[in-house]
């Protein structure tokens with residue numbers, strides 16, 4: 245599914261939930277295992293961050309997700325939509341907003 249990086253959303257990143265040292269660690273503990281490849285389907289780099297992304301369907305803009313991304317895909321320069329697998333998305337709890 246197509247997503248866009250929420251670095252470019254209006255409200256910025258949400259606060260990291262307690263007990264996790266990074267968004268990538270949050271993703272790993274919720275997903276159940278770590279991964280070694282950036283989850284942008286067009287990218288094979290090593291993931292460095294848990295990137296904040298939002299699906300492009302527009303109707304669920306409050307649904308934010310974390311997905312492992314490399315530096316490049318999570319960079320301020322990457323404003324393009326990209327394709328990820330839905331099963332790789334870990335939701336951010338609404339109570340954090």
Ligand SMILES: [Zn+2]
Nearest residue numbers: 282287314317
């Ligand atoms: Zn990447």
